[in-house]
Amino acid sequence: MAKSDDCVHILQGLLVFGNVIIGMCGIALTAECIYFVSSPHGLYPLLKATENSDIYAAAWIGIFVGLALFALSILGIIGVIKASRSLLLVYIILMLITFAFEMASCITAATHQDSLTPELFLKQMLERYQEPANNSDNEVTKTWNELMLQNHCCGVLGPSDWQEYTSAFRLTHSDADYPWPRTCCVLDARGLPVNLDGCKLGVPGYYNSNGCYDAISGPVNTHAWGVAWFGFAILCWTFCVLLGTMFYWSGIEY
Amino acid sequence: HPHSRPRHPGARTMLPLLLLLLPAAHGIAQLRYRPALSREPPLEGLTTASTFVLDQPRCVFKDYGNADIWLVVALEQAVSTFNNTAGPGTPETAFQGFPDPVRAYMTLNATLANYPCPKPDGDITVLRVGSETSCAQDVMRPTCNGPLPGPGPYRVKFLALEGSVPVAETAWSVPIMLRTAKSPSSISTTGSGHSAGMIAITTILSILFAILLAGLVAMLVFWGSDSCGGSSTFSKPESVTVRRYNTHHVYDQPAARL
Numbered sequence: 001m002a003k004s005d006d007c008v009h010i011l012q013g014l015l016v017f018g019n020v021i022i023g024m025c026g027i028a029l030t031a032e033c034i035y036f037v038s039s040p041h042g043l044y045p046l047l048k049a050t051e052n053s054d055i056y057a058a059a060w061i062g063i064f065v066g067l068a069l070f071a072l073s074i075l076g077i078i079g080v081i082k083a084s085r086s087l088l089l090v091y092i093i094l095m096l097i098t099f100a101f102e103m104a105s106c107i108t109a110a111t112h113q114d115s116l117t118p119e120l121f122l123k124q125m126l127e128r129y130q131e132p133a134n135n136s137d138n139e140v141t142k143t144w145n146e147l148m149l150q151n152h153c154c155g156v157l158g159p160s161d162w163q164e165y166t167s168a169f170r171l172t173h174s175d176a177d178y179p180w181p182r183t184c185c186v187l188d189a190r191g192l193p194v195n196l197d198g199c200k201l202g203v204p205g206y207y208n209s210n211g212c213y214d215a216i217s218g219p220v221n222t223h224a225w226g227v228a229w230f231g232f233a234i235l236c237w238t239f240c241v242l243l244g245t246m247f248y249w250s251g252i253e254y
Numbered sequence: 255h256p257h258s259r260p261r262h263p264g265a266r267t268m269l270p271l272l273l274l275l276l277p278a279a280h281g282i283a284q285l286r287y288r289p290a291l292s293r294e295p296p297l298e299g300l301t302t303a304s305t306f307v308l309d310q311p312r313c314v315f316k317d318y319g320n321a322d323i324w325l326v327v328a329l330e331q332a333v334s335t336f337n338n339t340a341g342p343g344t345p346e347t348a349f350q351g352f353p354d355p356v357r358a359y360m361t362l363n364a365t366l367a368n369y370p371c372p373k374p375d376g377d378i379t380v381l382r383v384g385s386e387t388s389c390a391q392d393v394m395r396p397t398c399n400g401p402l403p404g405p406g407p408y409r410v411k412f413l414a415l416e417g418s419v420p421v422a423e424t425a426w427s428v429p430i431m432l433r434t435a436k437s438p439s440s441i442s443t444t445g446s447g448h449s450a451g452m453i454a455i456t457t458i459l460s461i462l463f464a465i466l467l468a469g470l471v472a473m474l475v476f477w478g479s480d481s482c483g484g485s486s487t488f489s490k491p492e493s494v495t496v497r498r499y500n501t502h503h504v505y506d507q508p509a510a511r512l
Binding site for chain 1: 295296297298299300302303304305307378380382384385386387401433435436437438439440441442443447448449451452455456458459460462463465466467469470472473476
């Protein structure tokens with residue numbers, strides 16, 4: 001008797017502990033997804049232009065799943081302590097629904113992270129970057145200019161992107177005057193090239209020779225990993241807690 | 255300085271020599287320099303779609319301080335037919351007529367003062383062929399250094415003229431090809447397929463979800479029946495259930511008496 005009471009108490013304790021962890025992870029997931037959605041890196045226009053902004057959809061789902069996990073963990077703690085069959089049944093069903101949503105979010109984030117290759121950004125940049133920015137591609141051009149200025153980079157793989165491919169930029173800017181956009185030059189405090197001829201020739205030190213892909217893929221990958229893999233870890237833990245709860249539920253006296 | 259003409263008036267024996275020397279007197283000094291694309295420092299824009307960058311001919315035209323040094327840019331097939339006496343700034347060598355009907359044009363006029371020798375260390379001494387876009391269509395500027403109209407191949411040489419007389423030339427360069435730009439629609443964005451991580455996440459989560467669903471179904475099916483919970487029934491904290499009470503002694507006593 002005493003032994004089975006101890007078992008009961010241990011199981012209850014474990015389930016309460018598990019639910020507390022789920023609650024805290026839910027809050028963390030919500031915070032992380034809010035951070036990504038309000039991304040300070042300003043890359044959302046680029047992702048939206050590639051028609052590949054599902055990583056943001058995954059983050060939005062993550063926000064609501066996180067809140068749901070927190071609320072359900074409280075319900076779960078109450079249900080375990082009171083050993084109420086009906087409460088725990090509601091808890092289990094709602095947790096399964098939340099599990100399904102979070103699963104969708106993780107898989108979406110992981111799938112779309114794979115599809116963000118350099119070629120995707122290269123094609124989009126060549127087709128949409130236009131200086132000065134006209135109305136339809138304003139966002140893309142402004143985002144690229146800020147990206148190139150802040151990270152001292154040029155193009156996706158390098159300035160030769162503008163040489164190897166024709167582009168919307170090339171239609172309005174001659175190859176001799178603008179082998180690559182002026183934003184690729186090293187600029188002084190007033191925003192003018194330090195040495196325009198040096199930039200046009202491609203003399204090291206007067207132009208940015210790196211590509212911007214690293215500056216794009218770094219934040220996006222962190223973002224996708226944060227949503228996908230943290231969500232995956234939470235789901236594994238939730239799985240164990242749910243199995244324990246089901247076991248506990250089936251043992252509660254009717 | 256130009257080659258001096260031998261003067262032997264009235265010396266008949268010298269006539270054959272005179273005749274032999276006359277063609278040589280009209281000859282142009284062949285300098286042993288071959289123009290080439292600039293190698294030092296490495297330039298990103300060495301060749302673009304319409305320009306290329308040559309090294310300046312430093313220390314090449316040392317003896318020709320009075321001459322104008324011109325750059326001749328020709329289509330590869332026009333190299334053998336180029337006439338050194340064709341003057342710069344004429345319709346036959348105007349940039350605006352290049353490549354048809356003009357097959358070679360002359361541009362980038364300079365003198366020896368522009369190419370001091372020796373070259374100071376650390377200076378970048380290059381000539382960018384094709385950098386002047388403002389005069390590309392201006393027929394009043396036939397010696398415009400305009401952007402090249404196609405990918406080439408082109409060959410160049412330097413020609414020194416005194417007045418309108420060519421006095422020295424370098425060798426023709428090797429053929430120079432410019433870049434050709436591809437269309438962005440040729441970039442394939444189909445992606446590299448699914449990574450191992452994504453497959454792992456999908457598989458594992460699907461299995462976990464399936465187990466949970468099975469567990470839920472099992473729970474609901476066996477609702478109410480104690481068959482699974484018989485040996486591990488938990489008691490609720492508020493209610494006290496007495497599991498077993500021993501009634502043996504009540505029945506045993508009468509049996510023992512009998």
